[in-house]
Every structure is written in C-alpha cells, then in structure tokens.
Amino acid sequence: MSAQPEGPTVATEASPPGPRPGPDTGPHLDPRPESVTESGGVGADDPRGAAPARGPDAVHRGAFHASPLAMVVVDRAGLIVDANAAALPLLRTTGGGALVGRVAAELLDLSSDPRTWHTYLEVLRGRQARLSLTRRLKHAAGHSVWAQVTVEPMPGSDAVLLSLSDISARRELQDRLRHLRMHDPVTRLANRSLFFERLDAALESGAYEGTGATGRVGLCYLDLDGFKAVNDTLGHHVGDRLLAAVAERLTRCAQQQAAHATGGVPLVARLGGDEFALLVEDSTGTEQPAALAQAVLDALQEPFDLCGQRLSLSASIGVVERQIAGATTTGLMQAADTTLYWAKADGKARWTLFDPERNAHRVTRQALASGLRPAVERGEFVLDYQPLVELAGGRPHGVEALVRWRHPQFGLLTPNRFIGLAEEDGSIVQLGRWVLRTACRQARRWQLDHPGVPPLFVSVNVAVRQVWDSDLVADVAQILEETGLPAELLQLELTESAVMGSAGRPLRALRALSDMGVRIAIDDFGTGYSNLAYLSRLPVSALKLDGSFVRGFQYETQTQTQPQTQTQTQYEPQTQPQAQTQYETQGDTRHETQRAARHETQCEARHEGAPSESGGAPTDPADAVIVEALVQLAHRLGLTVTAECVETAQQAERLRRIGCDAGQGWLYSRPVPAERIAELLASGRGTCQADTEGSGFGNP
Incomplete structure (x- = not known):
C-alpha cells in the first residue's frame, strides 16, 4: 500500500561524518558495495580501491529507511526528526522533508x-515503556487505512520511535466477524x-451534560x-420466515x-425467540416511543402471506x-419486562406504558411473597x-x-394482601x-376459663390447596388431640366454588x-358456581x-329513612386503603381463599365513615x-344459615323474620383480639347487641 517517496528523504542530526553522497544515493546511505574484512575494514584486493569503512550506525540507518514497516x-x-519511505503515504505526504519538524501527535x-x-506524554518523558493504539488514517492515495501505532523509546537515544503497521485487511475481517457475531x-x-x-453506550454518553443530547x-x-x-403447527421454517417478515x-x-422525528433511526433488535426491542436514543418524551409502539401494532395487523399460508399476528x-x-x-x-407482562395480562395485542405506582405494588407483592414462609417461623401472624x-x-x-x-x-396487613x-x-x-392450631388452642382456653358459659365454636377458613397439598384430615385430628378441643367446637369454612362439584x-x-x-x-354462598342438586350430597x-x-336489606320500606348513625362513623379505618390492593388483587379471582379475604375487606370498607354501598336505597x-x-x-x-356483612339493625331484623339463623358483621363487632372475646365471656352477657361505640361489642 505504501508508495515510494518522491524527492529527498529526511536528514537527521545523527548523520555520520564523511564524504557527502551523490544525488542518486540519498543523504545518508551509500549504496555502493564494499568488501569488509573481519576487522571491519575494506579489503586490499577490493577492485574498487580503498573505501571508508561503514559503522553500525550506518547499517542501522540503512535498515531504517529500507524497512517496509x-x-x-x-x-x-514530540517533533518528527526522521521518517522512512513506508511512513510517508500513511501520513498523507510524499515528501519526507515536509514531515521534519511536524508534531507527530497532530498527524x-x-x-x-x-x-x-x-x-x-509519559513515553516521551521516559516514564512509560510503551504505548500501542489503533488509528484510522487517510492514505496519500485518498483512501482510508487502519494502522496499528506503537510508540516506544529508542535505546541509547533521547528519541522515540513510532512504528505504524497497516492492519486494514485484518480490521476488515474483524468487522465482518463482529457483524456476524x-x-x-x-x-x-x-x-x-x-x-x-448500544444501550450501555447510550446511558453512558447521555450521563454527561453539554453533549447536546436530550438526556x-x-x-x-x-x-x-x-x-x-405457528412453530408447533406449521414448523420452524415457517416460524423463521415469519420472524424475518x-x-x-x-x-x-x-x-x-x-x-418524522428528531434524532436517529431507532435500533431494532431481536433479543431471542419471538422477543424484539426498539431502542429510541435521545428520546424527546413519552410520546415518541408510545407512537412507535402504536405504529408497530398497526403494521402487524396486516396479515402475512408465507409459504402459501395467510397468517395473522399481534404483539404485546x-x-x-x-x-x-x-x-x-x-x-x-x-x-x-414488567410492562410487557402487564400488556399480556391486560389482554394482549396492545402496548402498555410503565407505571411507577403499579410497579411499586408489584415490588411490594414480591417482597411479601418472599417473606411469607419466614414470617410464619418468626411468629409475625396474629389472629383476630x-x-x-x-x-x-x-x-x-x-x-x-x-x-x-x-x-x-x-404494618398490619389484612388477608387480602397475602x-x-x-x-x-x-x-x-x-x-x-398454624391458623388452625392457634384458633383451636384459643377456643379450648376460652372453654376452660369460662366453664359456666356455653362454649363458642371457632370457625377457620381452609384453602383448597390445603386439601390437595396436605393431609387435612390428619392435621385436624392431630391438632384436636393436641389442644383437647372437642371436634364439634371446630368449624371449617370453604368457599362455594371449592366445594361444589368436589370429587x-x-x-x-x-x-x-x-x-x-x-x-x-x-362460605360466600350464592356467588359461586352453585350446583343445588349436588349440595344435598355434601357433608x-x-x-x-x-x-x-x-x-338490599338496608331499610324496611322506601319511606323509612332513619339515618345509620349507629354504624357509619364508629369504626377505625382500614389498615391498608382499598386502593392499595387494586393491582395486587387484579386477575387473582381464581384463588378462592383470596376472594373470601377480599370479601372481608369489602365488608369493613363500608364502615369508613361513609354510607353503605347501597347508598340509602330501599x-x-x-x-x-x-x-x-x-x-x-x-x-x-x-343446614343453618349465617348472613355476612350485617351492618344495620334493619338488616338484622329483616334477616331474622325470613328465618336466617345467625349474623356476622360490624353491627355486632369488628374483628377483635382474643382478649376481647374473653372479656365478653367473663362479663356473663347473654347477648351481643348493636355496637354503637366502636368498642368491638354491642352494648348490653
């Protein structure tokens, strides 16, 4: 690639003394052959006659100028004092004299x-042994070349040698291999x-101010x-063609x-499988990637004609x-990744924008999930x-x-949270x-501490997975034996959908x-997948x-509009606002126990100092x-019947008149610690009337 220099080469201050060479030999080298004796002198029988001996410096200087490197x-x-012929075209000159005195760092x-x-600079000062780097240079012929530049001190001299190796072919091969990789x-x-x-580079370059980018x-x-x-039914060859399309x-x-927008073309990448990403560097705001996402959805709506197949496709x-x-x-x-999951959970074929608040609930949910098992061992759960x-x-x-x-x-979390x-x-x-053992132990303690009062049975919710993943019968038998609680004082609640159709x-x-x-x-009878014929065969x-x-039992008639002061403002607020569970319960209705837990929260939410959800309707x-x-x-x-979420005396009276056996709700008491139940039993009260003071029990 290097061209022969035109004109005289560069003279240096280190030129040896002696006769000045002729115009055809250059300023430093005498190309005439010499016969050199073993002592370094010229032989007496040299047909050309006596000639001055050439020392090592002259030989080295000749090798310097003749080297293809x-x-x-x-x-x-940092100033150039000499350069060989091979360096001239790489430094955009054909005349060696033009390089003398130039600043090498600029070139x-x-x-x-x-x-x-x-x-x-450290190499120039003798404090560093070597520097090696790659530079793209403009060749004197007009094309660009890649050069490997090495800078190192010359032994026994104050000068520094810069060597340049044309690595364009190697660099081109590396670029092709990198492209494939x-x-x-x-x-x-x-x-x-x-x-x-590219993403790392975008984040790193945008972190510096004054770059002119949007940040x-x-x-x-x-x-x-x-x-x-598509892969499973039509084969991977069709799947690959679909990915390419x-x-x-x-x-x-x-x-x-x-x-239509400022900035460069977004990078389109396939991350693996059927996952793609479009990177918008120097984004101008949320609208830009959102518009790109909508354009992608619109583009994918048009069917694909591949291998005689007409395929329709969508994306989340x-x-x-x-x-x-x-x-x-x-x-x-x-x-x-989280936002993509939301788009799929929300129905697919759509784009969803990242929501920090929704993500915070997801992070909280994950934190709760990871801490459940250790929490049982640490005794962080309590029963009301x-x-x-x-x-x-x-x-x-x-x-x-x-x-x-x-x-x-x-803080204190209600069941719908976990x-x-x-x-x-x-x-x-x-x-x-743990809940079953704790509740049975507590019911037995009430029975022993208050022998003169009819014993209370304790009702415990059971999840479907407890029936499938454990020996529930053996667990109940063991716990009853450990606690000494009679079996008739234990009631297990299962949701309707879990029981109906059980086999x-x-x-x-x-x-x-x-x-x-x-x-x-x-539990929650009347809202699930009722099979009344099957109900008679269940135990x-x-x-x-x-x-x-x-x-719907809020009032007796339309003309009866007695205010509900006894139940509207008497209870403390929820531990966690209902809005905080919006995302955590979304899509989880398949979990029957969680549905029952939400039902409990809904009953409590109607006592937040606002009217009942019925809105005062008849x-x-x-x-x-x-x-x-x-x-x-x-x-x-x-069967006996218990009505849940009883809020007012009017509801209770209507339920009593139609034959309902029992009621449960904030009309009588909010959920309270075991000590409050013990106080009720110790007081000897035979009734639990309307709770008008928010104390947890109705007044006698």
Missing part, C-alpha cells in the same frame, strides 16, 4: 483521547449483544402473541419514525421512557376473632378466626396449619372431617350468605326473594 523518529518534544490525533494523550442470522437485525452494547431514552419491548402455535415491518416503522409491547440520569441497563430492562351472633336471641355462639400479618415493614400469594407459592399449607380426595376429606364431628360450612352443616345479598325485592329462597332451601336440607 512505516517508522518515524520523534524527539522528546496521529493522539490528543483526542485524554488517557492516550497522557500515556504518550452481533447480528441475528434469521432476521438480520441486531442481536442481544449489540442491543445491550432521555425510550424502549419498546415486544413479544409476539401466539408465535409458539416481522423484522422487516419493525425496521420500516423505525425508519418512518426517524423521518411494554413501553418505558425515562431520563438517563440515574438509569441503569438492569433497571430499564426490568421495567420493560369476629363473633357469629344468633339473630333470634342476640347471643354469640361462635367466632370466626381471621388472620393478620404484623409485617415489620408494611392469602393469594400464600396459595401461589404453597406456603398456605404451613400458614393454614375424589376433597370429597373424601370433607366426609372424613364430618364423620369426625367437625362442622363444614360453605355440609352450614351456609354463609355472601354480604352482597345483605345490602330494600331490593330481588335480594329479598333470593335470600328467603336460599334460607328455606338450606333449612329443608338441615
């Missing part, structure tokens, strides 16, 4: 990088490695809906946005846009008890055990066993428990009507008819 000699001030752009510049072979898009390299970054993280079915549309969307997209300051690659990708009151005489004849979590970080999580990870078995192991477990003497109750002793039916005739029919059906089957 480009070399430049620089003094300690090689060594000052552009502070670290490189510092190291170069950084691009997906199926879609020709950037792959995961290149995407993260923001946007990301669209998408996943194809139903792509696995999707890549073309994504690239077109990115190019179209770049034509998570959109994240934020300031670069304080952002990290890990945090950005976690947010994108809510009386079950006979409507005919107002006497409490049982209590329902309700679990709370005294979380060291989040029961569903416990069912998901299986810790409900361990927690349910196999669950039904055998229920029958075994009933044969043992344990009461079986169906059930009680039904608990869902509170949604009781709301009695709903439909609710009255349904409740009366359910009560009559239950009694014909030999």
